[in-house]
Amino acid sequence: MRSHRNLVIGAMLLAVALVAAACSSGGDTKDGTPIIVGSANFGESALVAEIYAQALEAEGYTVVRKLNTGNREIYATALEAGELHLVPEYVGSALSFKGGVPTANTDSTTSDLRAAWAIDGVTVLNPALAQDKNGFVVTAATAADLGLSSVSDLAAFNGTLVFGGPPECPEREFCLPGLESVYGLSFAEFKALDVGGPLTVAALEGDEIQLALLFTSDGVIASKGFVLLDDDKGLQPAENVVPVVLTSIVDEYGTSFTDVLNKVSAKLTTADLTLMNKLTGYDGEDPVQVAADWLKSVGITK
């Protein structure tokens, strides 16, 4: 009868609509301000920014990328001014930048950072597991010859070793001044090289410097067989990767937005980050592809 048929058709249409809605729920474009993702001008920062950007896009957010903005002075200013909406940060260095005193404790450092940046309209989300700290590194040969396993072991050789690192090192409290005040170290010379890059690595390999500042998530330490000296006096603060977002954007999109980012952070380990750094930095692979592959491998995207 007609009424029965209409009911059935209606139910079928409804079923189809429900199925269609269920299938495309991840594909709906979220209306609202496009999210501008920025980063600092080094590979790891751009890579992490790309990961967050792709995770958001998979959830239907519109993302605009403005990567490689510059150093912290530049991109933090842009963020606070609203020219960038999201940048990946490192809890310790960021807190230091905002005038706070970071410690090796991730939780307290993060909450201090949260408080410090809230005033400037920036929300600090959950920190990732991955950390990237300053690492003081020697070659395997040097470690063996001088019997070095921790940073305080260097004190026995004060005034004889050449230390190489980024030009800012003499001005950064977690670098040269910290080594001097916390560990009581002194060096024959400090050589300004690059920011944990190939120049520093080459100088270490060529014995132009005996101690180098590299970054703990840089795969080169393992691949070259360097020895990362143990930070036994805890000079280096916690440096978990953390996405920081303009508070107005967080308010606009709410928890479904922050959940996406927090889910990514929860999966990002130091080992994963180190591997991705190696692939993009040394093997020449495309950061966009590496980011996509990682998101798939941890089950955030299909």
Add this chain to the structure above:
Amino acid sequence: MTVFAQSASGIFQWSWVQRNLDAIWDRTLEHVYLTAVAIGVGFVISLGLSLVALRWRRAYQPITLVTGLLYTIPSLALFAFLVPVTGLSVLTAEIGLVSYTLLILIRNMVTGINEIPSDVIESADGMGYTRSRRFWEIEVPLAMPVIITGIRIATVTVIGLVTVTSLIGLGGLGFFILRGLQTFSSPIGTTQIIVGTALSVFLAVAADLSLSGIQRLLTPWASRKEAK
């Protein structure tokens, strides 16, 4: 001693180029833009100063002295002076770049006019040309080959110097050279150095050839005179 420890693809990675065609294009445009503005502004300033030097002979020495001084100052030092004053901006880059064009352009403009044989000037006077008509209709066209040669040299010079502006945040194709320098141990690094260098050279050669073609068009009598 490992000479080429990486495989051949370890020096140049075509896939990087393919991924970054947009960036390469943008930087090329930036390079051309910075060069064009520098030559344009430099030309106008040089023209003015040359007219002054031609009108008042005594002005030539001091003008040459100052522009020569500017030319001798190394580009990095010049940017070192400008950055604290005008910041990391296009203005800083342009002030620096324009400074390097002045000596060459002025010297070629003035010499070009001065080297015109005096009998040509006398004939023009004899034919009744006024001073200004004589200047613009006889002397300038005759000086064109030398003037354009100056523009050619200045242009190639500026194209090379634009790469140094990468150290103050610009750079044009020099951006890739700087990036490559910062990541030189990886294939992406060496690829960028190669791309930045090759395209800079290409721009310089293209500019030189184009200007030499223009030179030929504007001064057909000069090329007919040349015995090749």
Add this chain to the structure above:
Amino acid sequence: MIEFLGEVADWFGDPVNWQGIDGIPNRLWEHFQMTMFSMVIAAVIAILPAIVLAHKKIGGVFVVAVVNIGRAVPSFAIVAIALPISIRLGLGLGFWPTLLALVFLAVPPMFSNTYAGVSGVDAALVEAGRGMGLTEYQTMFRIEVPVAMPVIVAGARIATVQVIATATLGALVAWGGLGRYIIDGFATQNAPEVFAGGILVALMAIGAETLFSLYERTTYSARLRRRSVGTADEGIVVVESVPH
């Protein structure tokens, strides 16, 4: 602005900046030494072949090509390329890539000017020499080279100034020199240091240019010198100024 210049003056006044490896005397000395090394090596490479080729009147096209390449390849690129080459040759960073790059930069103007200078010697003089029974060797070194000297020295002047200028980029490949103040100053946002570095480099370049010019002015007559300062044209190129 006045305040800033005061900060620059303070930088010069600070005794810390006059001591040790990063002090002004040491950096000046490094810069000077590197300039000397590069110029001597480049002279050895460039001058003799240029004299011989010019004397035999061959290789003119080659000279033009060398000059054009030297002008078209940015000095920054040469420094950048020298680094991986130096590492792969096992020479490390710092001194050797800088030296490599600077020699490469100094050769074209010296080669080209020497060639042009010797080529430009009046053929009549050479004929006279041959007529007097001079050997080819004597013709080259007793007639052609002395007459070509103003142009050769001008080439050395240009090359030296360019080397001083480009040596500042050596700081990017872990070398020292005066460029350290500029590069490190940029990195640590220390504007007075950057400016002070600029002053030191500019003074050194201007100083070299002035010394050479004085030497040229007192040693060579005005007529000889006028030939060395010409406008570049299509033919054999006398290099009167080179980008840096």
